[in-house]
Amino acid sequence: xxxxxxxxxxxxxxxxxxxxxxxxxxxxxxxxxxxxxxxxxxxxxxxxxxxxxxxxxxxxxxxxxxxxxxxxxxxxxxxxxxxxxxxxxxxxxxxxxxxxxxxxxxxxxxxxxxxxxxxxxxxxxxxxxxxxxxxxxxxxxxxxxxxxxxxxxxxxxxxxxxxxxxxxxxxxxxxxxxxxxxxxxxxxxxxxxxxxxxxxxxxxxxxxxxxxxxxxxxxxxxxxxxxxxxxxxxxxxxxxxxxxxxxxxxxxxxxxxxxxxxxxxxxxxxxxxxxxxxxxxxxxxxxxxxxxxxxxxxxxxxxxxxxxxxxxxxxxxxxxxxxxxxxxxxxxxxxxxxxxxxxxxxxxxxxxxxxxxxxxxxxxxxxxxxxxxxxxxxxxxxxxxxxxxxxxxxxxxxxxxxxxxxxxxxxxxxxxxxxxxxxxxxxxxxxxxxxxxxxxxxxxxxxxxxxxxxxxxxxxxxxxxxxxxxxxxxxxxxxxxxxxxxxxxxxxxxxxxxxxxxxxxxx
Amino acid sequence: xxxxxxxxxxxxxxxxxxxxxxxxxxxxxxxxxxxxxxxxxxxxxxxxxxxxxxxxxxxxxxxxxxxxxxxxxxxxxxxxxxxxxxxxxxxxxxxxxxxxxxxxxxxxxxxxxxxxxxxxxxxxxxxxxxxxxxxxxxxxxxxxxxxxxxxxxxxxxxxxxxxxxxxxxxx
Numbered sequence: 001x002x003x004x005x006x007x008x009x010x011x012x013x014x015x016x017x018x019x020x021x022x023x024x025x026x027x028x029x030x031x032x033x034x035x036x037x038x039x040x041x042x043x044x045x046x047x048x049x050x051x052x053x054x055x056x057x058x059x060x061x062x063x064x065x066x067x068x069x070x071x072x073x074x075x076x077x078x079x080x081x082x083x084x085x086x087x088x089x090x091x092x093x094x095x096x097x098x099x100x101x102x103x104x105x106x107x108x109x110x111x112x113x114x115x116x117x118x119x120x121x122x123x124x125x126x127x128x129x130x131x132x133x134x135x136x137x138x139x140x141x142x143x144x145x146x147x148x149x150x151x152x153x154x155x156x157x158x159x160x161x162x163x164x165x166x167x168x169x170x171x172x173x174x175x176x177x178x179x180x181x182x183x184x185x186x187x188x189x190x191x192x193x194x195x196x197x198x199x200x201x202x203x204x205x206x207x208x209x210x211x212x213x214x215x216x217x218x219x220x221x222x223x224x225x226x227x228x229x230x231x232x233x234x235x236x237x238x239x240x241x242x243x244x245x246x247x248x249x250x251x252x253x254x255x256x257x258x259x260x261x262x263x264x265x266x267x268x269x270x271x272x273x274x275x276x277x278x279x280x281x282x283x284x285x286x287x288x289x290x291x292x293x294x295x296x297x298x299x300x301x302x303x304x305x306x307x308x309x310x311x312x313x314x315x316x317x318x319x320x321x322x323x324x325x326x327x328x329x330x331x332x333x334x335x336x337x338x339x340x341x342x343x344x345x346x347x348x349x350x351x352x353x354x355x356x357x358x359x360x361x362x363x364x365x366x367x368x369x370x371x372x373x374x375x376x377x378x379x380x381x382x383x384x385x386x387x388x389x390x391x392x393x394x395x396x397x398x399x400x401x402x403x404x405x406x407x408x409x410x411x412x413x414x415x416x417x418x419x420x421x422x423x424x425x426x427x428x429x430x431x432x433x434x435x436x437x438x439x440x441x442x443x444x445x446x447x448x449x450x451x452x453x454x455x456x457x458x459x460x461x462x463x464x465x466x467x468x469x470x471x472x473x474x475x476x477x478x479x480x481x482x483x484x485x486x487x488x489x490x491x492x493x494x495x496x497x498x499x500x501x502x503x504x505x506x507x
Numbered sequence: 508x509x510x511x512x513x514x515x516x517x518x519x520x521x522x523x524x525x526x527x528x529x530x531x532x533x534x535x536x537x538x539x540x541x542x543x544x545x546x547x548x549x550x551x552x553x554x555x556x557x558x559x560x561x562x563x564x565x566x567x568x569x570x571x572x573x574x575x576x577x578x579x580x581x582x583x584x585x586x587x588x589x590x591x592x593x594x595x596x597x598x599x600x601x602x603x604x605x606x607x608x609x610x611x612x613x614x615x616x617x618x619x620x621x622x623x624x625x626x627x628x629x630x631x632x633x634x635x636x637x638x639x640x641x642x643x644x645x646x647x648x649x650x651x652x653x654x655x656x657x658x659x660x661x662x663x664x665x666x667x668x669x670x671x672x673x674x675x676x677x678x
Contacts, residue, residue: 169570178559179556182556220604221604393607397628397629413616
């Protein structure tokens with residue numbers, strides 16, 4: 001109840017001209033960024049962070065959240081019309097959205113997708129409001145061992161889920177990220193590591209330029225390398241869906257919303273995995289699974305609900321643990337630190353109002369997204385026709401300014417370029433980049449807490465398995481690692497068969 | 508990269524990672540233990556990077572063994588294949604993009620005025636990538652004109668927005 005009051009307090013704070021103005025332009029810009037292949041939500045938020053860092057915190061974070069919600073939604077537009085997801089989060093959307101557009105239902109596909117995104121976002125924000133305080137209170141019991149275990153768990157699960165085909169590459173990416181965080185002055189004895197006598201490197205690798213590189217520059221190279229995109233010629237008919245068409249999918253909407261939020265809240269996993277998981281669930285429990293991939297509204301709504309629900313989900317660990325649920329949320333977290341908002345376990349004691357303000361911001365962004373998403377549909381299609389040869393140099397110019405802006409150092413432009421090249425090579429070799437970024441954030445937490453833990457217990461690591469929360473995290477980590485070992489999987493398979501065999505015999 | 512070539516790529520990347528991991532471990536061991544400051548030996552700076560180096564090393568080793576099992580060590584690099592690789596359209600576009608962006612970000616920014624370097628970069632990028640050999644001269648000229656106008660607009664607008672609206676000092 002107290003939370004609801006604080007939510008309304010937060011909401012009334014944003015009921016003024018400037019806030020609504022910011023919501024409108026930032027969400028619209030987010031939709032555009034999301035729509036354009038090659039511009040992702042992460043990059044949009046990273047660039048926007050550099051633009052808004054002189055604004056007051058409450059306005060800057062509002063703009064970033066609007067950008068986030070708008071971009072994750074906006075990607076569905078190009079997924080439907082181009083068969084190219086505007087952001088990775090909309091890959092599952094393209095599966096059914098594009099066949100619908102091809103058969104002349106582009107308008108209703110956009111309408112249903114937008115409505116799904118709206119409900120997903122609302123479900124995500126409800127969970128955000130309910131679970132952030134709960135997890136925050138639980139996290140108050142966290143000590144060095146829990147944080148160490150959580151950091152390792154974060155990169156392992158993120159590696160696992162972002163590289164389902166080859167989790168080993170995901171884990172390597174995550175541990176490389178943890179290593180990147182080791183560069184520069186460490187936090188306990190102020191010793192400078194791996195700087196090779198460079199003054200610039202001794203300050204460490206800043207997250208924003210690295211992310212602009214990994215998610216911006218590397219994407220520019222990929223877009224230029226790939227084939228040209230063709231926009232399909234399609235008449236956009238009625239966009240606003242009939243209530244009946246939405247209501248009949250209520251089960252899918254709720255299920256996808258819950259799955260989306262939950263997957264979003266897992267460290268470093270994010271909206272793209274959320275929408276795939278939800279899509280698979282919807283397909284498996286559907287009455288018409290044969291329609292999936294050929295133009296199923298149910299499939300479309302399951303993907304679009306989940307990825308926007310995941311936005312709320314990814315912000316839960318950002319606020320409660322200072323650990324991001326996805327790459328865009330990682331930038332959001334970095335931006336909060338820049339603005340002196342300190343998320344983490346203490347947030348419910350120090351500034352609980354900020355949690356509910358964030359919920360109010362997501363709410364404003366959701367309304368903005370729905371209104372803007374349903375209007376100006378035809379005009380926005382033209383944006384998709386801007387050729388990449390004209391768009392990409394502009395994006396790179398923005399990457400350069402974005403990397404430079406926060407600290408005004410040419411060195412950061414170099415960091416952006418190097419990480420862009422690393423990101424491109426990694427993507428070409430099937431290494432996911434999200435765990436790398438998560439690793440860069442978690443590296444500092446890992447470093448300080450492992451050493452603190454070792455000093456406290458005089459080198460004894462048993463508290464890792466004797467403290468209950470730590471034990472749970474360790475077990476989850478071990479299971480995540482072991483479950484991918486072929487020998488273990490064969491053993492599990494045999495055990496399963498033996499069990500079922502026994503049942504069959506006894507039956 | 509296609510599936511067939513992945514074991515080869517893994518073979519190479521695992522060796523690079525292994526070398527990286529070993530050097531990280533060696534550097535971590537050689538980091539000062541700060542005995543003169545009577546620091547607890549369990550909190551020395553090298554302990555966490557050393558641990559990470561070992562983990563990355565183990566992962567790299569697993570990948571190396573796996574790629575060898577999949578016969579990834581047969582790299583089959585020869586002159587003809589290399590040539591075929593470098594004249595592929597997509598590879599040329601990627602290399603062109605990297606070259607142009609590097610010249611701009613490392614060569615021009617900070618040395619030339621921001622406005623000029625941005626103009627040159629955008630103009631060159633659009634001009635080069637929109638160039639079609641078979642275009643009639645008139646069309647070629649028009650494309651270059653459009654590139655110049657766009658470059659002028661982009662550099663002027665970005666400079667103005669960042670300098671006066673967002674108050675960012677530009678390089």
